[in-house]
Amino acid sequence: MVRITIVGFGQLGRGVLEAIKRNDDMELSSIITRRPEDVRKELDGSVAVYHLDQLKKSFSTKKSEVAILCVGSKDDVAKIGPQVAAKYNTVCSFDIHEEIEEYSLRIRPIAEENGKVYMLSNGFDPGFFSLIRFIGDAVLPESKIYTFYGPGVSQGHSNAARSVSGVKDAKSYTMPVQESVDRIRRGEMPTLSKRQMIWRKVFVVPKKGADTDKIRSDIVGMPLQFDQYYTEVHFISQAEMEEEHHASPHGGFVIIVGVTGNGNKQIMEYSLNLESNPEFTSSVLVAFARAAFKMSLFGHSGAFVAGQTPLFNISPLSPRELLRYFM
Amino acid sequence: MVRITIVGFGQLGRGVLEAIKRNDDMELSSIITRRPEDVRKELDGSVAVYHLDQLKKSFSTKKSEVAILCVGSKDDVAKIGPQVAAKYNTVCSFDIHEEIEEYSLRIRPIAEENGKVYMLSNGFDPGFFSLIRFIGDAVLPESKIYTFYGPGVSQGHSNAARSVSGVKDAKSYTMPVQESVDRIRRGEMPTLSKRQMIWRKVFVVPKKGADTDKIRSDIVGMPLQFDQYYTEVHFISQAEMEEEHHASPHGGFVIIVGVTGNGNKQIMEYSLNLESNPEFTSSVLVAFARAAFKMSLFGHSGAFVAGQTPLFNISPLSPRELLRYFM
Numbered sequence: 001m002v003r004i005t006i007v008g009f010g011q012l013g014r015g016v017l018e019a020i021k022r023n024d025d026m027e028l029s030s031i032i033t034r035r036p037e038d039v040r041k042e043l044d045g046s047v048a049v050y051h052l053d054q055l056k057k058s059f060s061t062k063k064s065e066v067a068i069l070c071v072g073s074k075d076d077v078a079k080i081g082p083q084v085a086a087k088y089n090t091v092c093s094f095d096i097h098e099e100i101e102e103y104s105l106r107i108r109p110i111a112e113e114n115g116k117v118y119m120l121s122n123g124f125d126p127g128f129f130s131l132i133r134f135i136g137d138a139v140l141p142e143s144k145i146y147t148f149y150g151p152g153v154s155q156g157h158s159n160a161a162r163s164v165s166g167v168k169d170a171k172s173y174t175m176p177v178q179e180s181v182d183r184i185r186r187g188e189m190p191t192l193s194k195r196q197m198i199w200r201k202v203f204v205v206p207k208k209g210a211d212t213d214k215i216r217s218d219i220v221g222m223p224l225q226f227d228q229y230y231t232e233v234h235f236i237s238q239a240e241m242e243e244e245h246h247a248s249p250h251g252g253f254v255i256i257v258g259v260t261g262n263g264n265k266q267i268m269e270y271s272l273n274l275e276s277n278p279e280f281t282s283s284v285l286v287a288f289a290r291a292a293f294k295m296s297l298f299g300h301s302g303a304f305v306a307g308q309t310p311l312f313n314i315s316p317l318s319p320r321e322l323l324r325y326f327m
Numbered sequence: 328m329v330r331i332t333i334v335g336f337g338q339l340g341r342g343v344l345e346a347i348k349r350n351d352d353m354e355l356s357s358i359i360t361r362r363p364e365d366v367r368k369e370l371d372g373s374v375a376v377y378h379l380d381q382l383k384k385s386f387s388t389k390k391s392e393v394a395i396l397c398v399g400s401k402d403d404v405a406k407i408g409p410q411v412a413a414k415y416n417t418v419c420s421f422d423i424h425e426e427i428e429e430y431s432l433r434i435r436p437i438a439e440e441n442g443k444v445y446m447l448s449n450g451f452d453p454g455f456f457s458l459i460r461f462i463g464d465a466v467l468p469e470s471k472i473y474t475f476y477g478p479g480v481s482q483g484h485s486n487a488a489r490s491v492s493g494v495k496d497a498k499s500y501t502m503p504v505q506e507s508v509d510r511i512r513r514g515e516m517p518t519l520s521k522r523q524m525i526w527r528k529v530f531v532v533p534k535k536g537a538d539t540d541k542i543r544s545d546i547v548g549m550p551l552q553f554d555q556y557y558t559e560v561h562f563i564s565q566a567e568m569e570e571e572h573h574a575s576p577h578g579g580f581v582i583i584v585g586v587t588g589n590g591n592k593q594i595m596e597y598s599l600n601l602e603s604n605p606e607f608t609s610s611v612l613v614a615f616a617r618a619a620f621k622m623s624l625f626g627h628s629g630a631f632v633a634g635q636t637p638l639f640n641i642s643p644l645s646p647r648e649l650l651r652y653f654m
Contacts, residue, residue: 018588022468101650126654128462131638132597134653135455138614138642139607141349185600260610261345264602270459273512275591280466283587287465304637307649311458312634315465322634323428326461327453 002293003029004286005064007052007084008071009039012093015282016068023286025316029064055083065089065296066289070282078103085110085118089292091285093123100126100305108303117295118303122288123281124272125149125252131306132254132270140258140266144189148181150174150198152250152277160225161202164218166210169238171245173201176253177230184255187265199230203245205238250277287314329620330356331613332391334379334411335398336366339420342609343395350613352643356391382410392416392623393616397609405430412437412445416619418612420450427453427632435630444619445630450608451599452476452579458633459581459597467585467593471516475508477501477525479577479604487552488529491545493537496565498572500528503579504557511582514592526557530572532565577604614641 002025006013009031020026030048032055033039040049048063067088071080077094084090085107094103100121111118121127125147133145154174161170180196190196202219206212216233219226236244253271260266274280288306291313295304312322331347333340336358347353357375359382360366367376375390394415398407404421411417412434421430427448438445448454452474460472477500484499491497507523517523529546533539543560546553563571580598587593601607615633618640622631639649 015588022587097654100654101647104650105647121654128595130654134642134644134649135638137644137653138617139610187602258610260349260606261342261603264606266602266607266610267598267600268455269596269598269600271594271596273594273596275514275593276588279587279591280593283466283585283593290465305650305654307639308637308646310631310635310637311462315461317461317464319635320428320432322461323431323632326464327424327427327448327457327632 002026002066002290003064004289005030005032005061005067005088007032007067007069007080008076009033009035010070010072011278012282012285013068013070015276015279016070016285018279019283019286022283023290023316025290026286032067052080055080055087059087061087065293066091068285068289069093070285081107081118082110085116086114087116089117089289089296091119091122091288091292093127093281093285094121095123095126097126104303104305111303112301115296115301117292117300119288119292119295119305119309120303121305122284124250124274124277124284127281127284127306128270128272129252129254132268133256134307136254136256136258136268140256140260140268143256143258143266146184146192146197146255146257147252148176148197148255149250149252150176152252152274153248154200155248157200157202157225160222161204161219164215164222166207166212166215167204168207169205169241170219171203171241173203175199175201181255184257185267185269187257187267189257194228195230200226200232202226202231202233203236203241204233205241206235247275248277250274290314290316329353329393329617330391331616332357332359332388332394332415334359334394334396334407335403336360336362337397337399338605339609339612340395340397342603342606343397343612345606346610346613349610350617350643352617353613359394379407382407382414388414392620393418395612395616396420397612408434408445409437412443413441414443416443416616416623417445418449418615418619419445419447420454420608420612421448422450422453424453431630431632438630439628442623442628444622444627446615446619446622446632446636447630448632449611449615451577451601451604451611454608454611454633455597455599456579456581459595460583461634463581463583463585463595467583467587467595470583470585470593473511473519473524473582473584474579475503475524475582476577476579477503479579479601480575481527482575484527484529484552487549488531488546491542491549493534493539493542494531495534496532496568497546498530498568500530502526502528508582511584512594512596514584514594516584521555522557526559527553529553529558529560530563530568531560532568533562574602575604577601617641617643 036049069092157172251273256268294313363376396419488497578600583595621640
C-alpha cells in the first residue's frame with residue numbers, strides 16, 4: 001500500500017481523497033491543513049489531521065510514503081513545497097510554466113539531501129500536454145506545436161466579467177478558434193496570433209434595468225482580459241445560469257504538425273475533455289504519487305517531471321502485466 | 328553524435344536514413360542487408376555496407392552506438408533481433424501485439440549479458456498508442472479504452488480484394504465507424520463489436536467486361552477479410568486509382584473514457600494522422616535510438632519499451648532546455 005499525506009484540503013485535496021478511494025493500492029494516512037479543526041469535524045475523526053505549522057517541527061513521517069501538495073501554485077507551492085520536500089516524497093501540480101525550470105532546480109538539492117523524490121508539475125498543462133509537446137518535438141524535428149484551450153470555463157475571466165457595472169452574474173468560456181484548428185488538422189503550419197487561437201464566450205445575467213449594450217461594450221473592451229480576443233456576450237436569466245452553467249468543465253488539445261521524407265505531413269494530437277478539471281488533476285497526482293513511491297524504493301532522489309521517470313511507474317500493474325495488456 | 332547502423336534496407340530502412348538527416352546529433356555508420364551489392368550501388372559507396380551473415384561472425388561494432396532493426400516483424404525481427412541485441416544497443420518496431428511480452432523476456436537476458444540496451448516495439452501501435460493506453464488506465468482506474476484505426480490504407484485487405492476474379496486493381500481503406508466514435512466522445516462507454524469499430528471502403532478497377540455485381544458480392548462476403556465488417560465497394564477507372572489513391576496514409580486514435588468524483592466524465596484522446604506510416608515509424612525509431620544510447624551511457628542494460636525509459640531520453644535537448652521550452 002502507498003500511504004498518502006494530503007497537504008492542503010481545498011478542492012484539489014478533496015479530489016485526491018476521492019481518487020485514493022478508486023485506487024486499491026493507495027490509502028490516506030493523514031491530512032495537513034491550515035484549519036485542522038474544521039477538517040477533523042468534516043471527516044468525523046476518521047483520519048489524522050495536523051496543522052500546517054507542524055511541518056516546521058521535527059516529527060515522524062514514517063506512516064506516510066508520499067505527500068501530495070494540494071495548495072495553490074501562486075503563493076503556496078513555492079513556500080510550502082520545500083518544507084514538505086525535506087520530509088516526504090512529494091508530488092505537486094505547480095503550474096506557473098515560466099518558473100518550472102527554476103523551481104525544479106531549487107527543490108532538487110533539498111530532495112536529494114533528504115533522500116526524497118519530488119515529482120513536480122503534474123496534471124493537464126503543465127503535465128500531459130508538456131509530455132506530448134516534447135515527444136512530438138523529438139519525433140518530428142522542425143515540427144510546429146500548437147496548444148489550444150477550451151471549450152472550458154475560465155474562472156479569472158468570469159470574475160472579470162462579474163466586476164462590470166450592471167452585471168449580476170457571469171461565466172466566461174474559453175473557446176478554440178475552429179477555423180485555425182481546421183487549418184492545422186489539414187496539415188497547414190500557420191503562425192497564429194492570440195486572437196487566432198482562442199475566443200471568449202461570456203454568459204451574463206444583467207441586474208434589473210441594466211443597460212445591456214453598455215455591459216457588452218464594457219466587457220468586450222476590457223483591457224488584457226477581453227480586448228485581445230474576439231468576445232461574444234450572451235444575456236441569460238439567473239435560472240438559465242444555474243441550470244446550464246453550474247459545472248466547471250475544461251479541456252484543450254495539443255496538435256503537432258511535422259514533415260518527413262519528401263514532404264509527407266505527420267499530425268499528432270492529444271486532447272483532454274474534462275467535466276471536472278480539478279478532479280482530473282487529483283487523479284494525475286495520485287498516479288504520480290505511485291511513481292514517486294516506486295522511484296524512492298529504487299533508490300532515487302531529487303526533482304523529476306513526468307518525462308524524467310519511466311511512465312510504467314505510474315501504473316499499479318507490473319511491467320509484465322503492462323506488456324501483456326496495453327502494448 | 329549517435330552513430331547508427333541500419334539493419335535491413337527496405338521502406339523502413341530508407342525512412343530511417345531520411346530521419347537521421349533531420350537530426351543533427353545523429354549520423355549513419357553502416358547498413359547491414361541481405362543484398363549489400365545493390366545497396367552499395369544505390370548509395371554510391373558513401374556508407375559501409377555489410378551482408379547480414381556478418382552478424383554471425385565476431386566483428387568490431389565500435390563505430391556504431393545503436394542498431395535500428397528495419398526488417399519485417401513477422402519472420403525477421405524474432406530471428407535477427409537476438410543476434411543484433413548481442414552486439415549492439417538496438418531499437419525495433421516489433422508489432423505482433425500478443426508476442427511482445429514474450430519477446431521482451433527472451434531478448435532481456437541477451438541484452439543484459441552483453442551490456443546492451445534493447446528498446447522494442449516503438450512506433451504507432453504498438454508504441455505511442457500503447458503508452459497512452461496504460462497512462463489512461465493508470466490515471467483513470469476503471470476507464471474504458473478504445474483504439475480505432477483509420478482512415479488509412481490496409482495493405483492486406485487491398486491484396487485480398489486484388490485476388491478477386493475480375494479485379495484489375497484495388498485499394499482497401501480502414502475507416503472508423505463515426506457513430507461509435509461520436510458516442511464515446513460524448514462520454515458513453517459502450518461495449519463495441521468489431522463491426523461497430525471499423526468499416527472498410529474498397530476502390531476497385533474492374534477488368535474489361537467483368538461482372539461488377541459479382542465482384543462486389545465476392546469482396547463483401549470474403550471470409551475473415553471483409554465479411555465481419557460493413558464494406559462498401561466503389562468502382563473507379565485506372566486513371567482515378569493512380570491519381571487519387573497512390574499514397575499510403577494511415578492513422579487512428581485511442582480514446583479513454585473515465586469517471587471521477589460523483590460521476591464526472593473525463594475523456595483523453597490521442598490521435599495520429601499520417602501521410603506516411605513507415606516514415607513516421609522510422610522517425611520514432613530514430614528518437615528511441617537516442618534513448619537507447621543515453622540509457623547505455625547511464626549504465627543500463629536489458630529490454631525496454633517506451634514506458635520503461637524516462638521519455639526525456641528521446642529528445643536531443645538537455646533536461647533544463649526541456650523544462651524551459653516544453654513544460
